Amino acid sequence: MFRPVPVPALPPSTALADLTATGDDHAWLAGTTGVFTSRPSAPLILRWTGTAWRVEDLPGIAAAASLAGISATGPDDVWAVGNSAGRPLVLHWDGTRWHLRTPPAIPWAKAVLALAPDDVHVVGAGPDVLHWDGTDWHRTAVLSSDREGLQTVTATGPDDIWAGGAGLAGVGPATYEYPVLVRRTATGWHEVRGPHVDHGHVTRLAVATPEDVWLAHVHGSDGLAVHRWDGERWRPAPLPAESGRLSLHGVAAGWTWGVRTTRHSFETHPAFHRWTGTAWQDVPLPDSLARTPASHVGLATAGDTTWAYLKTAAGVHVLRHTGP
Structure with missing residues (x-):
């Protein structure tokens, strides 16, 4: 996570x-x-x-x-x-x-x-x-x-x-x-x-x-x-x-990111996925951010650490994912 x-x-x-x-x-x-x-x-x-x-x-x-x-x-x-x-x-x-x-x-x-x-x-x-x-x-x-x-x-x-x-x-x-x-x-x-x-x-x-x-x-x-x-x-x-x-916004080696919308809604929510070798796996976010409309989504990796960012009405958020 x-x-x-x-x-x-x-x-x-x-x-x-x-x-x-x-x-x-x-x-x-x-x-x-x-x-x-x-x-x-x-x-x-x-x-x-x-x-x-x-x-x-x-x-x-x-x-x-x-x-x-x-x-x-x-x-x-x-x-x-x-x-x-x-x-x-x-x-x-x-x-x-x-x-x-x-x-x-x-x-x-x-x-x-x-x-x-x-x-x-x-x-x-x-x-x-x-x-x-x-x-x-x-x-x-x-x-x-x-x-x-x-x-x-x-x-x-x-x-x-x-x-x-x-x-x-x-x-x-x-x-x-x-x-x-x-x-x-x-x-x-x-x-x-x-x-x-x-x-x-x-x-x-x-x-x-x-x-x-x-x-x-x-x-x-x-x-x-x-x-x-x-x-x-x-x-x-x-x-x-x-x-x-x-709506996917970008790809890294083994990762992709973007935003999702639910049916009958124009709100965009952040979405991050990791490649398992055969399929994409959704990487969960803290509940407060997963439910919050967001934009300006991005990601970068270095070794075992992956950093991600997104922007909500409350401001800029940076997240960290470590390990496999």
Whole structure:
């Protein structure tokens, strides 16, 4: 079962975006405050110190800003990305304080993958990927069209990186979305064939091993579908069996999460599932949260610890699951 961990009181205008963890005692949660208010939005990062969650002191940013992704290699190397004043926003934690890093411009930063202090990748809208080599930023075009972009990135190592997103085809009412998938090997970035789907977008990628890659794909009213790469081909994975309507939001290696609604209700309740090897198993929440409408649901794993977050009318909640 997930067990709640106390978090500092946060404004009702808080929106949660992403979570990363590097071990039992180190995790970070990224989001934005001031959403849908008259005040400029501002980036927010919570850090787990091993005993408590605390709000981080971030560098001052003159314009409204938001965070979309966060990734860490260890307790002294954490990267968060978002956007401010039409440019990508990059923050780096060195174990002592947060610093602003100024990358080349891309239309919109959506996700970051930190593999080492000198090997960081940022993806977002548009065909380019940004890479930090420890000294300089480099921008590389990895997609073939300006109407294509990436929103998720994962890896088994520096020479096996996967990124996915979507492109737009057609014009006007005939416009539709199609999934895109790229992979970086020792020879560079290449477009690769994903699951056999023609419409929608890749919303999440996660890696267990080079022969076990998890992909979440969304297509309109069909919702989210899960596929797995076995080293040779993509295979569809079954979806969790739920009463009512289940809207999946993301997938990790062996986990998926989202919200469920009951019949004749528009309230969304958090739902987390773990893969047993043959089927999905619902992971229970404390009764008070299981019955409470929620949004902004997410999850990250590190070793035997899984962190999850969700937002209710009462505020932000962080939960911890340890062991099998």
